[in-house]
Amino acid sequence: MRTSFKTYKYAVHLMKKTLINTVLTTTLLAATSAxxxxxxxxxxxxxxxxxxxxxxxxxxxxxxxxxxxxxxxxxxxxxxxxxxxxxxxxxxxxxxxxxxxxxxxxxxxxxxxxxxxxxxxxxxxxxxxxxxxxxxxxxxxxxxxxxxxxxxxxxxxxxxxxxxxxxxxxxxxxxxxxxxTHATHSFATEVAPATAADIQSTDQKMAGEMLQFWYERADENTRDKFKSWIKTSH
Amino acid sequence: MKKLLLAVAVSVAAGSASAATIYEGNGLTYKLNGDLQVQFRKEVGNDEHADIEFDDLELKNYISYDLGNDMTAFGRVDFGFKDAAEDKQDGSKLEEAYVGMSFGHTSVSFGKRGLASDEFGIEEAVELTLDEDRFDAMGTDGDDVIRLDVELENTYIVASYEMEAEGESSENGEYFDLFASTDIGALTLAAAYQNVTESIGADDFDTWGVSASYDAGFATLAADYSTTDDIADQYNVAAVFAAAATTDIAVGLVNVDPDNGDDVNEWYANVTYKFPTQKNVRLFAEIADSDEEGADMGYLAGMRVKF
Structure with missing residues (x-):
């Protein structure tokens, strides 16, 4: 599982941009920074x-x-x-x-x-x-x-x-x-639902890129949990 | 004697793939080193012509076993291919083959390898037409060698004995060599001695040598002097300057004064560029000339890759 540093920096860059607008990056903020x-x-x-x-x-x-x-x-x-x-x-x-x-x-x-x-x-x-x-x-x-x-x-x-x-x-x-060390996310944590205003103020192109970027980097286990969460919660 | 090494300030990038250690586990270590130097050269001399030369084409295998209590058993086998590359011989040449034991900072080895006097010398030329020093002229390797190395923090002492091996297939000269060097701040001093009997029953010759090098910050300056009784005296002076973070410039003069005949001077100037991200890749160029009658200036340019 060798990830280049460029990829790592790109991921951080994406998260920094999204931080301003989305609840999603508010969660991810804990793992990265400014x-x-x-x-x-x-x-x-x-x-x-x-x-x-x-x-x-x-x-x-x-x-x-x-x-x-x-x-x-x-x-x-x-x-x-x-x-x-x-x-x-x-x-x-x-x-x-x-x-x-x-x-x-x-x-x-x-x-x-x-x-x-x-x-x-x-x-x-x-x-x-x-x-x-x-x-x-x-x-x-x-x-x-x-x-x-x-x-x-x-x-x-x-x-x-x-x-x-x-x-x-x-x-x-x-x-x-x-x-x-890699911890796995259970998707059981309660996250406050986004309001219509939150969604409207979010850069949807960036949100899509973020979803795709991190989905591609998730392992099978995380993907399965994510899919289950989508099915049960939305 | 440590060769003049003016460390160029190379910032090495991450991930350089020059790992020499192939295997390490359960006390066993296997290392493989390679040294490839190929150059376009016209030698100093009369009526010389340019060609592509192979100075080093070597593969060096090193294996060691940790025996515990700071004791190690080791062996080394080096193969050189430069003569084969120049159609002087078929296949490879065995350059070194020895085994030994180390106890802390002391090691004893025996086999085919360099003599103690091989550590002597300060010349900085890429290539010379003259011998590097008087020890180089008399011989600095053997195939029946017993060698003792003691390496301390600021002192290095080596003694070696090359047996004459009378009547055996490896029969050749008998050599007894000593070498010692010490670092005193920025100054390195060294001395060497060799007694050689080139063939059984022949006269023996003594060779002595002393050297000094000083790291003055802007440059490293060095000189050596060596003499063989009844044959010749020789001296080297050299300086290495860091022209840039990645570039060294070296200049030097070699003088050989034989007991019979005129003395000969050879001078050289070279530049070496180390790639910033790969310490083991170097480009170099050199010009050299001699005051020997009829000798024309020589030049070379080439590349050296090590791993």
């Missing part, structure tokens, strides 16, 4: 693999400004460090650090994520044992964080970070963010 106010910038060698349970992809091969725009609040990122390890006087190997989950809280800042310089097996081993990630604001203030290793046994190619985080966030790990 404008991006935290900018996360990975420094040299740092790679961000996932954010808030969603695997992310590079949007431009030539871009050197890989950055995440997030809402104020608590966030979870998955990071690795790609180090150039000396292999001889005139050659080096590319080696990855272990995969780490960082959990932090930030508000209205640019947050740079850095690692200490790693250019030997000694440095890499020490970093994997005691990961000294550096989370600092643009003004140089250190931001507190929790860190854990995201371990995967077996083949490492094509890791499904979304699925791994789903399991990780159900554990008691320091960097777990349980609120990201």
């Amino acid at each position: 404008a991006a106010e935290v900018v996360v910038v990975p420094e040299t060698g740092v790679e961000i693999m996932a954010v808030n349970g969603v695997a992310i992809e590079s949007d431009s091969f030539f871009s050197n400004t890989a950055r995440l725009e997030l809402e104020n609040g608590k966030h979870q990122v998955v990071v690795e460090y790609l180090a150039e390890i000396e292999d001889s006087a005139d050659d080096f190997l590319l080696e990855r650090s272990d995969t780490f989950v960082l959990l932090f809280e930030a508000k209205d800042v640019q947050l740079n994520i850095a690692a200490p310089q790693i250019d030997s097996h000694y440095d890499l081993k020490a970093f994997n044992r005691d990961p000294q990630w550096q989370l600092k604001t643009a003004a140089g203030q250190t931001v507190a964080y929790q860190v854990d290793t995201l371990e995967k046994e077996g083949f490492q190619l094509g890791r499904d970070y979304a699925e791994e985080l789903q399991r990780f966030n159900q554990t008691a790990a320091k960097a777990a963010l349980p609120s990201l």
